[in-house]
Amino acid sequence: MEAPYIVIIATGSEITAGRSLDTNSGWMANQLFELGWKVKKFIALPDDPDLILSELQMLQKLSETRPVLAIMTGGLGPTEDDYTLETVLKLTGKKSYSVEKAKIRLTRVYESRGKQYSDILPTVLRQTFVPEDCKILDNNVGIAVGFVELIGVDSYLVCMPGVPSEMKEMFTRRLTPELKRLYPRENLVQKTKWLWNIGESLYQKDFVEKFREDLFSEVDWGVTANRGYIKCIFQSNNVSKLEKIIERLEEQYPKIISDDVFSYVHEELMSRNYSIAVGESCTGGLLGKKLSDSPGSSSYFLGGFLTYSNVLKESLLGVPANVLSEFGAVSEEAAKAMAKGIFEKTKADYCISITGIAGPDGGTDIKPVGTVWIGLKTPDGTIQTHLYLFPGNREGIRENASNTALFLLYQSLKQRNV
Amino acid sequence: MEAPYIVIIATGSEITAGRSLDTNSGWMANQLFELGWKVKKFIALPDDPDLILSELQMLQKLSETRPVLAIMTGGLGPTEDDYTLETVLKLTGKKSYSVEKAKIRLTRVYESRGKQYSDILPTVLRQTFVPEDCKILDNNVGIAVGFVELIGVDSYLVCMPGVPSEMKEMFTRRLTPELKRLYPRENLVQKTKWLWNIGESLYQKDFVEKFREDLFSEVDWGVTANRGYIKCIFQSNNVSKLEKIIERLEEQYPKIISDDVFSYVHEELMSRNYSIAVGESCTGGLLGKKLSDSPGSSSYFLGGFLTYSNVLKESLLGVPANVLSEFGAVSEEAAKAMAKGIFEKTKADYCISITGIAGPDGGTDIKPVGTVWIGLKTPDGTIQTHLYLFPGNREGIRENASNTALFLLYQSLKQRNV
Numbered sequence: 001m002e003a004p005y006i007v008i009i010a011t012g013s014e015i016t017a018g019r020s021l022d023t024n025s026g027w028m029a030n031q032l033f034e035l036g037w038k039v040k041k042f043i044a045l046p047d048d049p050d051l052i053l054s055e056l057q058m059l060q061k062l063s064e065t066r067p068v069l070a071i072m073t074g075g076l077g078p079t080e081d082d083y084t085l086e087t088v089l090k091l092t093g094k095k096s097y098s099v100e101k102a103k104i105r106l107t108r109v110y111e112s113r114g115k116q117y118s119d120i121l122p123t124v125l126r127q128t129f130v131p132e133d134c135k136i137l138d139n140n141v142g143i144a145v146g147f148v149e150l151i152g153v154d155s156y157l158v159c160m161p162g163v164p165s166e167m168k169e170m171f172t173r174r175l176t177p178e179l180k181r182l183y184p185r186e187n188l189v190q191k192t193k194w195l196w197n198i199g200e201s202l203y204q205k206d207f208v209e210k211f212r213e214d215l216f217s218e219v220d221w222g223v224t225a226n227r228g229y230i231k232c233i234f235q236s237n238n239v240s241k242l243e244k245i246i247e248r249l250e251e252q253y254p255k256i257i258s259d260d261v262f263s264y265v266h267e268e269l270m271s272r273n274y275s276i277a278v279g280e281s282c283t284g285g286l287l288g289k290k291l292s293d294s295p296g297s298s299s300y301f302l303g304g305f306l307t308y309s310n311v312l313k314e315s316l317l318g319v320p321a322n323v324l325s326e327f328g329a330v331s332e333e334a335a336k337a338m339a340k341g342i343f344e345k346t347k348a349d350y351c352i353s354i355t356g357i358a359g360p361d362g363g364t365d366i367k368p369v370g371t372v373w374i375g376l377k378t379p380d381g382t383i384q385t386h387l388y389l390f391p392g393n394r395e396g397i398r399e400n401a402s403n404t405a406l407f408l409l410y411q412s413l414k415q416r417n418v
Numbered sequence: 419m420e421a422p423y424i425v426i427i428a429t430g431s432e433i434t435a436g437r438s439l440d441t442n443s444g445w446m447a448n449q450l451f452e453l454g455w456k457v458k459k460f461i462a463l464p465d466d467p468d469l470i471l472s473e474l475q476m477l478q479k480l481s482e483t484r485p486v487l488a489i490m491t492g493g494l495g496p497t498e499d500d501y502t503l504e505t506v507l508k509l510t511g512k513k514s515y516s517v518e519k520a521k522i523r524l525t526r527v528y529e530s531r532g533k534q535y536s537d538i539l540p541t542v543l544r545q546t547f548v549p550e551d552c553k554i555l556d557n558n559v560g561i562a563v564g565f566v567e568l569i570g571v572d573s574y575l576v577c578m579p580g581v582p583s584e585m586k587e588m589f590t591r592r593l594t595p596e597l598k599r600l601y602p603r604e605n606l607v608q609k610t611k612w613l614w615n616i617g618e619s620l621y622q623k624d625f626v627e628k629f630r631e632d633l634f635s636e637v638d639w640g641v642t643a644n645r646g647y648i649k650c651i652f653q654s655n656n657v658s659k660l661e662k663i664i665e666r667l668e669e670q671y672p673k674i675i676s677d678d679v680f681s682y683v684h685e686e687l688m689s690r691n692y693s694i695a696v697g698e699s700c701t702g703g704l705l706g707k708k709l710s711d712s713p714g715s716s717s718y719f720l721g722g723f724l725t726y727s728n729v730l731k732e733s734l735l736g737v738p739a740n741v742l743s744e745f746g747a748v749s750e751e752a753a754k755a756m757a758k759g760i761f762e763k764t765k766a767d768y769c770i771s772i773t774g775i776a777g778p779d780g781g782t783d784i785k786p787v788g789t790v791w792i793g794l795k796t797p798d799g800t801i802q803t804h805l806y807l808f809p810g811n812r813e814g815i816r817e818n819a820s821n822t823a824l825f826l827l828y829q830s831l832k833q834r835n836v
Binding site: 010015016017018019020021022023025026027028029030031032033038039040041042043044045046051199200201204205222223224225231233277278280281282283284285286287288289290291292293295296297298301302303304305306307308309311312315316345346359360361368391392393394395396398 | 428431432434435436437440441443446447448449456457459461463466469495496498499527530541560587696698699700701702703705706707708711714719720721722724725726727729730763777778779812813
């Protein structure tokens with residue numbers, strides 16, 4: 001069977017008004033990708049039955065020429081702006097009925113709150129309704145029932161609740177087996193590596209173009225640009241080809257390659273009982289924020305110093321006044337003295353200092369905006385220093401600097417792990 | 419002129435593959451709402467020129483029946499999967515040319531890295547190309563030039579880079595004035611107020627519903643939910659009606675209402691020569707990061723302490739051991755001692771301490787996840803303490819806490835300004 005043309009539709013005026021971010025569609029695309037399918041289109045629509053109906057009619061029309069799989073979330077709730085069922089009934093000309101199992105579930109929920117079946121508002125009860133002769137998708141988390149509706153030859157419309165926890169459970173446990181049955185496929189494998197402080201275009205020229213003929217047959221590739229790093233993604237049914245690419249990539253970029261730095265750093269610091277403290281100037285707290293993003297980070301992140309002003313660099317971290325006057329706050333000497341000061345005050349195994357010029361003002365010919373020194377005191381007591389010239393605006397430079405600091409930490413942890 | 423049918427298109431296989439979340443579309447919808455427009459549809463497409471072209475052709479066709487405004491992001495970069503320009507040229511049958519100003523900018527970037535014009539790869543240079551006879555949107559953050567292309571009667575296709583920092587700057591500084599020129603709205607005035615730690619639905623019930631008949635004729639309203647606050651937006655041609663609403667809102671919510679806290683705090687601290695320092699526990703640096711987001715913040719933000727661990731609360735801020743053992747790190751006493759310690763070490767006019775439970779673990783019956791104490795030492799030497807129970811997940815609680823700390827600072831600055 002031809003692979004279906006897959007469209008994911010999120011309904012909700014809160015999304016198209018920018019009040020709420022649609023995270024469902026991306027999550028589903030990821031799941032579908034792992035099942036071996038690529039999504040052709042995301043659509044988000046306001047809670048407007050006419051707009052929703054006309055979109056579904058277009059998809060129904062498209063299904064005359066090829067298999068279409070439309071997966072829609074939202075609009076199955078109890079409020080007056082929930083139009084999904086009504087719209088699907090208009091599309092198909094069918095009637096609806098209340099699913100017995102869901103009605104029982106709803107009654108139990110009411111009873112657990114000391115209420116009765118007769119207390120259930122009709123708008124709430126509506127969530128148990130689905131079109132006749134559809135495939136029902138049970139909801140084990142909430143009330144609203146999902147369903148799969150045939151809309152053409154090998155073409156289906158899937159409707160699921162928009163609440164992420166309900167959708168995810170329904171997708172994984174109910175919809176995935178159904179999709180595998182409707183559209184049998186081989187599974188794809190995906191590998192991802194990060195490369196630091198290199199541009200997308202240089203990577204493409206020096207790696208993808210260079211090895212295109214040798215390595216990239218049967219392999220899909222992609223790249224995403226982030227602050228400080230690019231993510232290189234490869235997909236194929238052929239695992240050994242993927243492994244060959246990763247090997248080649250590691251050979252070519254031994255010094256700037258990594259796995260997911262954020263999760264690696266978190267897991268290693270947790271499991272190896274290292275402590276860490278920071279001293280931040282231009283990043284103003286962003287590195288500390290990143291280090292404490294993950295639950296459980298209190299087991300390794302002690303804290304540190306925001307020495308945004310020179311006064312505090314001296315008084316809190318003991319950076320000598322003559323270092324500041326002679327070399328400046330943005331200098332190798334200052335980064336080193338800061339790292340030393342952090343260690344003296346906290347005794348942390350790892351101490352990271354960042355000092356730089358985030359701009360837009362403050363740059364000079366010798367130290368342009370983007371100049372950043374990072375100091376790293378490692379458990380053996382040595383202090384490394386690293387100089388960078390980061391591109392981008394103020395926000396970009398600060399993101400770059402704190403991400404790169406975590407990459408340096410990654411490298412040190414990796415080395416000590418060998 | 420009829421209001422345009424607005425569609426926002428995000429291109430990028432990383433989006434439709436679920437590897438990257440499209441935050442641009444929501445951000446733009448928000449901005450458009452502030453200009454007085456509602457978006458009819460979001461679309462996200464992979465980097466596939468055929469799919470993009472067919473979508474644009476459909477919009478061009480739609481523009482025969484009504485004004486259409488399509489705003490597309492992505493696909494203007496230097497890699498081979500960037501198809502936007504090529505696709506627009508196919509759509510319009512036009513040729514392209516390289517924008518001189520952008521070429522000069524690009525050359526300067528290369529020169530600053532010790533390279534020459536001749537080193538610029540053709541794929542990189544392609545980012546300076548736009549269709550003939552279009553309206554150019556300068557890029558002050560990155561390289562790729564944006565543009566506005568006529569696609570029908572009163573109908574336009576806007577193409578901008580997908581990198582959020584570039585898109586946002588371009589949207590605000592270049593596109594917004596252009597949109598106001600292309601679709602003039604009569605004297606539409608907008609007023610915005612922020613309300614702190616109140617839900618959208620409660621506000622809607624207690625204010626909008628209550629005064630709908632009295633106050634809301636001729637007035638459009640909207641609300642956006644943010645971390646710690648909701649933005650209440652009102653739009654009308656009738657200024658006196660708007661003023662009446664704001665007056666009523668201030669009467670009803672005197673203690674939780676504010677203007678834009680971030681810009682007010684920045685401007686007041688700058689102009690009034692107050693210094694500020696922080697001591698953060700659960701926010702781990704987020705407050706410092708926010709205080710140093712704006713260029714020029716070094717004139718007031720001294721820095722501070724990340725006392726994520728209790729050890730550092732004691733050793734850096736002198737929080738007495740018996741306060742921690744008797745009342746706990748998340749207590750009024752600890753917040754007060756932290757604020758006192760910050761002042762002793764920095765002598766800052768304003769000192770803010772935050773200590774709380776961001777979760778997901780660590781909550782108890784008495785101090786559930788979301789419990790946060792904020793201490794604020796003001797220029798007169800007094801220390802206020804405030805207790806909150808913030809909703810949301812770890813990230814939400816941390817955002818809530820640091821935003822609310824800035825709101826407390828706002829209130830104090832406002833009071834001292836009276």
